[in-house]
Amino acid sequence: MAQQKPHINLVTIGHVDHGKSTLVGRLLYEHGEIPAHIIEEYRKQAEEKGKATFEFAWVMDRYKEERERGVTIDLAHRKFETDKYYFTIIDAPGHRDFVKNMITGASQADAAVLVVSARDGEGVMAQTREHAFLAKTLGVQQLIAVVNKMDATQPPYSQKRFEEVKQQIEKLLTPIGYRNVPIIPISGYKGDNITKPSENLKWWNGPTLLQALDNLKVPEKPIDKPLRLPVQDVYSITGIGTVPVGRVETGVLKVGDKVVFQPADKQGEVKSIEMHHEPLQQAEPGDNVGFNVRGIAKNDIKRGDVCGHVTSPPTVVRAFTAQIVVLNHPSAIAVGYKPVFHVHTAQVACRFEQIIKTVNPKDGTTLKENPDYIKTGDIAVVKIVPDRPFVIEKVSDIPQLGRFAIRDMGQTVAAGQCIDVEAK
Numbered sequence: 538m539a540q541q542k543p544h545i546n547l548v549t550i551g552h553v554d555h556g557k558s559t560l561v562g563r564l565l566y567e568h569g570e571i572p573a574h575i576i577e578e579y580r581k582q583a584e585e586k587g588k589a590t591f592e593f594a595w596v597m598d599r600y601k602e603e604r605e606r607g608v609t610i611d612l613a614h615r616k617f618e619t620d621k622y623y624f625t626i627i628d629a630p631g632h633r634d635f636v637k638n639m640i641t642g643a644s645q646a647d648a649a650v651l652v653v654s655a656r657d658g659e660g661v662m663a664q665t666r667e668h669a670f671l672a673k674t675l676g677v678q679q680l681i682a683v684v685n686k687m688d689a690t691q692p693p694y695s696q697k698r699f700e701e702v703k704q705q706i707e708k709l710l711t712p713i714g715y716r717n718v719p720i721i722p723i724s725g726y727k728g729d730n731i732t733k734p735s736e737n738l739k740w741w742n743g744p745t746l747l748q749a750l751d752n753l754k755v756p757e758k759p760i761d762k763p764l765r766l767p768v769q770d771v772y773s774i775t776g777i778g779t780v781p782v783g784r785v786e787t788g789v790l791k792v793g794d795k796v797v798f799q800p801a802d803k804q805g806e807v808k809s810i811e812m813h814h815e816p817l818q819q820a821e822p823g824d825n826v827g828f829n830v831r832g833i834a835k836n837d838i839k840r841g842d843v844c845g846h847v848t849s850p851p852t853v854v855r856a857f858t859a860q861i862v863v864l865n866h867p868s869a870i871a872v873g874y875k876p877v878f879h880v881h882t883a884q885v886a887c888r889f890e891q892i893i894k895t896v897n898p899k900d901g902t903t904l905k906e907n908p909d910y911i912k913t914g915d916i917a918v919v920k921i922v923p924d925r926p927f928v929i930e931k932v933s934d935i936p937q938l939g940r941f942a943i944r945d946m947g948q949t950v951a952a953g954q955c956i957d958v959e960a961k
């Protein structure tokens with residue numbers, strides 16, 4: 538079998554209107570991924586309007602108009618391929634639900650492109666900060682920053698303005714913990730320095746965006762960590778027995794392993810593993826598997842339980858300390874607030890027991906000890922008590938099991954990570 542290229546899930550983040558969707562459109566367009574009939578349709582429209590040349594900018598303007606009218610155009614599944622990788626672009630239109638998907642594993646991004654507009658008066662803004670912080674909180678390992686709209690600086694393609702915005706970006710990213718991030722001047726609208734070097738940016742001798750994407754590191758598989766496999770579903774299959782289904786987050790699951798499900802506290806032995814209807818001897822991080830466990834009945838375990846080895850079982854907590862960022866709460870969060878926490882495949886009502894402090898996103902220092910309440914935009918350290926014990930891990934131990942979204946009344950109100958646990 539031919540060696541498969543590694544796959545990278547990419548997400549675009551940044552302040553609204555700084556050019557994320559334009560950039561995605563441009564990338565897909567330059568890769569020939571926008572369906573021919575859509576381009577043809579736009580070409581016709583351009584001619585009718587008496588436009589002499591057909592430009593991508595025109596395509597994107599139409600695309601944006603149609604989006605605003607609620608017409609969605611499926612940009613060929615938003616996939617493209619480079620010499621080294623297959624990329625899937627995870628769009629974040631419904632930002633809040635994107636956060637939930639990121640945490641529950643539906644769409645974990647391996648890398649993010651942070652889009653910052655260079656237009657005068659723009660640069661690093663509120664959502665630029667929020668998104669960069671979120672990306673880190675959600676475990677996005679690698680980041681590329683683009684200084685966009687270089688065509689719209691004064692004067693156009695100003696190296697001086699690029700350097701200014703670059704400094705703002707460095708000041709933002711270093712305290713958050715992103716190091717050695719490539720910062721690249723581009724224009725998504727005009728197509729400068731996306732897949733090929735631009736005449737307009739002669740002073741730039743760094744990579745194009747495409748080169749930077751190819752320079753990303755192959756995402757690491759956390760096979761050296763303890764096994765953690767959150768259960769999505771449990772089946773009982775005639776002639777086989779109890780078959781939990783889920784994705785291996787960390788570690789390796791092998792046939793013959795002695796495993797335990799927590800907090801159900803049920804043990805058994807792995808008799809067989811299957812992925813895409815093929816038997817496997819072992820499953821690794823990222824693999825979605827069903828596996829037959831002897832010694833466990835279907836009703837012993839359920840969605841939200843986590844499977845690990847009996848020698849290093851999942852951590853069951855009765856309380857934990859977390860760092861959270863409040864994304865969207867209509868008023869204020871005070872002690873006693875009890876929303877639903879979405880952690881891996883578990884959903885648990887949890888109470889805010891204590892608001893320990895608010896944190897300055899710029900440098901991580903304490904803003905206020907024991908504040909009465911926190912509100913949208915705040916980053917805080919809080920103590921949380923779940924209604925019933927469940928599995929969560931410290932991010933410093935097993936980051937994949939340490940992140941959560943907080944939902945209330947159908948919305949993601951906050952996201953966070955577990956920094957300490959009181960084990961049961």
Ligand code: GDP
Pocket residue numbers: 551552553554555556557558559560597601685686687688689723724725726727
């Ligand atoms: P998003 O909200 O971040 O997805 O931003 P959009 O892609 O919708 O772009 C917002 C506005 O900025 C639109 O009017 C775009 O045409 C414009 N825009 C995006 N990229 C560029 C760029 O590189 N140069 C210029 N001059 N305008 C851009």
